[in-house]
Amino acid sequence: MATINETKVQQIITALKKINxxxxxxxxxxxxxTQLDSTEKSRFSKTKPVKS
Known part of the structure; x- marks a missing residue:
C-alpha cells in the first residue's frame, strides 16, 4: 500500500480542484x-461557418 502523508493528500486535492x-x-x-501529473483539457464549442 502507498505511503500517504498530509502534504501528498493536499497536493492531490489541489490538483483535483483546479481541473475542469x-x-x-x-x-x-x-x-x-512519487509523482503527480495533471493534464488540463480545453474544450471549444463547435461553430458553424457564417454564410455570405
Missing amino acids: YGSVLITIHDGEI
Whole structure:
C-alpha cells in the first residue's frame, strides 16, 4: 500500500480542484507516491461557418 502523508493528500486535492476537464495521474514506486501529473483539457464549442 502507498505511503500517504498530509502534504501528498493536499497536493492531490489541489490538483483535483483546479481541473475542469482532464486527468490526474498518481505514480507509485516501491509503495510510495512519487509523482503527480495533471493534464488540463480545453474544450471549444463547435461553430458553424457564417454564410455570405
